[in-house]
Amino acid sequence: MGEMTHFTKEEMVGKHTSELLMEGEDTTHIVEKIVGEFYEKGSTTFETKHKTKDGNIINVECSLTMVRDDKGEHIAGISIIRDITERKTTEEALKISEEKYRSVVENANDGIYSTNEEGIILSFNKKAEEIFGYSSDEIVGKSFLVTLPPYDREKHLNWLGKYRGIKSFLSREPLAGKSIKKNGQEIYTETTYSAIEVGGKIIIYCIVREVTERKKMEQQLLQSEKLKSLGELSGGVAHDFNNVLAAILGRVQLLRMRLEPPSGQQEKRKSMLELHQGLEIIEKAALDGAETVRRIQEFSRRRADDKGFTPVDINELIKHALEFTRAKWKDEAESKGIKIVVKKELFQIPPTSGSEAELREVFINLINNALDAMPQGGRLTIKTFKKDHSIGVTVKDTGIGIPQDMRERIFDPFFTTKGPQSTGLGLSVSYGIINRHRGTITVDSVEGEGTTFTIRLPISEGMVKEEKSELMPETQKKARILVVEDEEGVRNVLKDILTAAGHEVDIAHDGIQGIELFKKKEFDLVFTDLGMPVMSGWLVAEKVKGINKMIPVALITGWNVELKGSEMKENYVDLIIKKPFAVNQVIRLVQEGMELRERFNAA
Numbered sequence: 001m002g003e004m005t006h007f008t009k010e011e012m013v014g015k016h017t018s019e020l021l022m023e024g025e026d027t028t029h030i031v032e033k034i035v036g037e038f039y040e041k042g043s044t045t046f047e048t049k050h051k052t053k054d055g056n057i058i059n060v061e062c063s064l065t066m067v068r069d070d071k072g073e074h075i076a077g078i079s080i081i082r083d084i085t086e087r088k089t090t091e092e093a094l095k096i097s098e099e100k101y102r103s104v105v106e107n108a109n110d111g112i113y114s115t116n117e118e119g120i121i122l123s124f125n126k127k128a129e130e131i132f133g134y135s136s137d138e139i140v141g142k143s144f145l146v147t148l149p150p151y152d153r154e155k156h157l158n159w160l161g162k163y164r165g166i167k168s169f170l171s172r173e174p175l176a177g178k179s180i181k182k183n184g185q186e187i188y189t190e191t192t193y194s195a196i197e198v199g200g201k202i203i204i205y206c207i208v209r210e211v212t213e214r215k216k217m218e219q220q221l222l223q224s225e226k227l228k229s230l231g232e233l234s235g236g237v238a239h240d241f242n243n244v245l246a247a248i249l250g251r252v253q254l255l256r257m258r259l260e261p262p263s264g265q266q267e268k269r270k271s272m273l274e275l276h277q278g279l280e281i282i283e284k285a286a287l288d289g290a291e292t293v294r295r296i297q298e299f300s301r302r303r304a305d306d307k308g309f310t311p312v313d314i315n316e317l318i319k320h321a322l323e324f325t326r327a328k329w330k331d332e333a334e335s336k337g338i339k340i341v342v343k344k345e346l347f348q349i350p351p352t353s354g355s356e357a358e359l360r361e362v363f364i365n366l367i368n369n370a371l372d373a374m375p376q377g378g379r380l381t382i383k384t385f386k387k388d389h390s391i392g393v394t395v396k397d398t399g400i401g402i403p404q405d406m407r408e409r410i411f412d413p414f415f416t417t418k419g420p421q422s423t424g425l426g427l428s429v430s431y432g433i434i435n436r437h438r439g440t441i442t443v444d445s446v447e448g449e450g451t452t453f454t455i456r457l458p459i460s461e462g463m464v465k466e467e468k469s470e471l472m473p474e475t476q477k478k479a480r481i482l483v484v485e486d487e488e489g490v491r492n493v494l495k496d497i498l499t500a501a502g503h504e505v506d507i508a509h510d511g512i513q514g515i516e517l518f519k520k521k522e523f524d525l526v527f528t529d530l531g532m533p534v535m536s537g538w539l540v541a542e543k544v545k546g547i548n549k550m551i552p553v554a555l556i557t558g559w560n561v562e563l564k565g566s567e568m569k570e571n572y573v574d575l576i577i578k579k580p581f582a583v584n585q586v587i588r589l590v591q592e593g594m595e596l597r598e599r600f601n602a603a
Contacts, residue, residue: 247489373399511535
């Protein structure tokens with residue numbers, strides 16, 4: 001006792017024990033303890049603080065035992081006092097450390113939960129509650145497998161199995177995959193596992209980081225790179241196909257115009273009708289091929305700005321798309337005894353800026369996909385909403401859903417689940433269109449329950465919609481036209497189309513020959529191909545304007561060229577026609593060219 005308090009025996013004998021207590025120490029609880037336990041049980045143990053001779057404070061544990069005489073009367077008490085200052089300091093440090101640990105875990109930016117060796121969850125921090133949607137009370141005591149989709153559970157179990165029996169480990173790399181929330185939603189996560197031995201038992205700690213947004217951005221970047229690569233590859237191929245299709249389509253349409261079923265003999269008439277039908281099939285095949293090429297060209301299409309965009313009312317666009325597809329979801333479905341319920345939830349939203357035609361194509365494609373996914377009928381729900389600085393559209397069906405292994409490929413070009421009748425370009429083109437409109441398109445799907453596509457588009461700011469005036473058709477004016485085209489098939493079909501319409505036509509197989517002809521003769525209009533050897537269409541247009549700026553120049557191209565008014569003027573081009581072209585497009589272009597010539601001369 002003297003060693004603890006530094007008091008000598010002589011200094012303490014005869015004094016009351018209260019003199020060892022701290023000044024101001026409340027002894028009420030000690031007295032109650034002595035009274036309550038000491039006299040009832042004959043002994044008691046308690047902790048308190050004593051002061052030493054030099055004024056220091058120590059923590060002590062007192063064990064007090066009653067001494068009785070032969071009659072059982074209390075005659076004295078024996079007190080054993082132990083210095084527990086070091087132990088109390090350690091306990092306090094541990095308590096502070098544990099509180100800090102709990103505070104760090106509870107306020108961590110990552111989800112942290114612990115399990116025993118059997119995978120039963122022992123603790124669940126606030127971030128884990130936020131990530132998975134479970135409260136701590138709901139999930140503690142359950143297997144950690146409830147946080148994983150069924151197809152990912154074996155991977156985690158096999159990974160943890162490698163460490164079974166090891167008392168301490170830390171995974172070097174996070175295990176990437178998917179987790180599942182309480183509401184069934186799947187999210188992307190990265191999980192790091194570690195284990196320590198506590199009281200002879202192994203505790204496994206799981207640190208979970210949700211990376212759904214990052215994963216979506218990576219997928220969008222990857223998808224953009226895929227489309228960019230395909231666009232670069234497809235550009236030249238599409239140009240060559242367009243040249244071939246232009247010759248086929250133009251020639252077929254000319255033949256159909258010239259072929260009239262003969263009167264008289266039934267056999268000849270029947271044969272001519274069959275020939276006419278054959279030409280129709282060829283024309284349709286050429287048009288289908290042209291549409292496929294056009295869709296391929298969408299991958300390489302880039303806009304430097306959005307000057308060509310106008311304000312677009314998405315609600316109106318959706319109404320139009322539903323009208324365009326009405327025959328499929330209403331008339332065709334009812335004729336087959338199929339019931340498809342279409343529900344519109346179109347809330348008031350601000351306009352976005354973009355191309356009505358392109359965005360309409362996206363919605364028509366999504367509606368058709370939804371209808372294809374419900375061959376036995378179902379419900380199609382289209383909803384619009386506003387969130388933050390964007391507007392959104394969800395297209396939801398109750399169809400067959402998309403299998404997990406296909407979900408991440410549906411925006412890939414040429415990937416389709418519809419069989420040989422589909423090109424597999426619809427969703428990839430839609431992705432490209434939404435991407436060009438600075439928006440996003442994502443998909444959520446559950447097999448057997450349906451699919452939801454979500455589109456987000458930026459809100460337009462202060463744009464004014466331009467009203468385009470339609471050119472009224474007038475009586476066709478006869479023109480002297482120079483056609484400069486290096487592809488013989490295209491060159492000849494253009495000459496035949498224009499000649500059949502009553503125009504005077506000269507042809508040149510390249511730019512040099514074309515400019516020589518232009519210097520020698522007078523023309524009202526020049527058609528020039530864009531991609532030609534030696535002299536491109538741009539250079540032909542420049543030289544024509546250098547000789548006579550009053551002559552309109554029409555650019556013929558199989559490339560995916562997009563020029564605005566100012567850019568066309570800078571490149572000396574007045575009109576553009578894309579291959580493959582229809583006969584009526586060529587005739588209409590001549591009319592527009594002649595009207596331009598009149599305006600040039602009147603200026």
